[in-house]
Amino acid sequence: MNFEKIPPIPGRKELLDIAFRKAREKASQKELKGTWIQIAQQKESMKIDIVKDTIVSKLDNIIRTFPSFGQLPPFYNELIMATLNYTTLKKSMGAINWAIQKIRVFQQLYVKKIRREQNKFKVEGLVREFYGRLSSILKQIDPQLKYLEESRKMMRTFPDIKDMFTVCIYGFPNVGKTTFLNKLAGTNAKVATYAFTTTSINSGFIKIGDKNIQVLDVPGTLAREEKLNPIEMQAEIVLKNLANVVIFIFDLSGYSGYSIKKQEQLYKKIVNNSNHPVLVYLSKIDITEPDDIKEFKHKQFSVEEIKERIDLMAIRYDEERKKMEESTKIQEMNDKEPLPLIDDEDSEQ
Numbered sequence: 001m002n003f004e005k006i007p008p009i010p011g012r013k014e015l016l017d018i019a020f021r022k023a024r025e026k027a028s029q030k031e032l033k034g035t036w037i038q039i040a041q042q043k044e045s046m047k048i049d050i051v052k053d054t055i056v057s058k059l060d061n062i063i064r065t066f067p068s069f070g071q072l073p074p075f076y077n078e079l080i081m082a083t084l085n086y087t088t089l090k091k092s093m094g095a096i097n098w099a100i101q102k103i104r105v106f107q108q109l110y111v112k113k114i115r116r117e118q119n120k121f122k123v124e125g126l127v128r129e130f131y132g133r134l135s136s137i138l139k140q141i142d143p144q145l146k147y148l149e150e151s152r153k154m155m156r157t158f159p160d161i162k163d164m165f166t167v168c169i170y171g172f173p174n175v176g177k178t179t180f181l182n183k184l185a186g187t188n189a190k191v192a193t194y195a196f197t198t199t200s201i202n203s204g205f206i207k208i209g210d211k212n213i214q215v216l217d218v219p220g221t222l223a224r225e226e227k228l229n230p231i232e233m234q235a236e237i238v239l240k241n242l243a244n245v246v247i248f249i250f251d252l253s254g255y256s257g258y259s260i261k262k263q264e265q266l267y268k269k270i271v272n273n274s275n276h277p278v279l280v281y282l283s284k285i286d287i288t289e290p291d292d293i294k295e296f297k298h299k300q301f302s303v304e305e306i307k308e309r310i311d312l313m314a315i316r317y318d319e320e321r322k323k324m325e326e327s328t329k330i331q332e333m334n335d336k337e338p339l340p341l342i343d344d345e346d347s348e349q
Helices: 012-029 036-065 074-083 086-116 120-155 177-185 230-241 260-273 290-295 303-336 344-348
Strands: 166-170 202-208 211-217 245-251 278-283
Touching: 012 036, 012 120, 036 086, 036 120, 074 086, 074 230, 086 120, 166 177, 166 230, 177 202, 177 211, 177 245, 177 278, 177 303, 202 303, 211 303, 230 260, 245 260, 245 303, 260 278, 278 303
Parallel strands: 166 211, 166 245, 245 278
Antiparallel strands: 202 211
């Protein structure tokens, strides 16, 4: 799911400005015929129609482009629950629907009134009245529009996740995650064009053997004691729901700016929160003191060893997926089989 495609949510003032500008432009371009009152009726009715169409189209686009929350994978539903107020989100979408219906009703009502009115000044008064009601409707939903825009910005930080074998790379900033990723990918592997940074969760894809592997680069600031920020909450949910294997990057050289003790705290938290293997990789060993490496108490793996283990785990993952799919197909076939007919004679016996 790529939340980057959700367009910005316009506010009340922007909606009105766009609608009124379009109405003025199109009304001035149209040549109208008839008596002076008929021309006035046509012109003002046209403006109301254009304003209605423009605003309703913008509001309807919000509903269409926002994800249907009930149909999202569990991972994304959990992300939304953790980072947004789900109740407020649903109410905001409901408010947009309410506004659309209200605007349509008022547009039909005022166009009918204008077509019956024979006084030019009263026609203009009806138009102002319609604009006032329209503005009032948008004013009522302006808080919801603002909340949806805040939600959109948050959802843009959600990683674009595929349903496939997933490797999560953990570690503090500057510990060498990008260097490790390049080594893991190899010269023949494809890496997605996303920047693997530590300020958000980024997804990419590599190839190990003949298998495509999803790689998630996760910000390593989960060791702190205070409340997690939204990106860190996402990292927790990624670890819980998506990781088939975690690669934890240690930097013992001191050049990352994070102490070994701090890295150990993060490592312990990852191990305690993960139901999948956590493999340790030591970066920057060429500039690390030999004694620090000797004193390091965790089993470490080379890039090649990690590749081999990922390859084996990916094979098992595919095999298990196939078994589950076959089992599901058999169950569906059994569910569709009609019950055997009972012969009348047999039933009597």
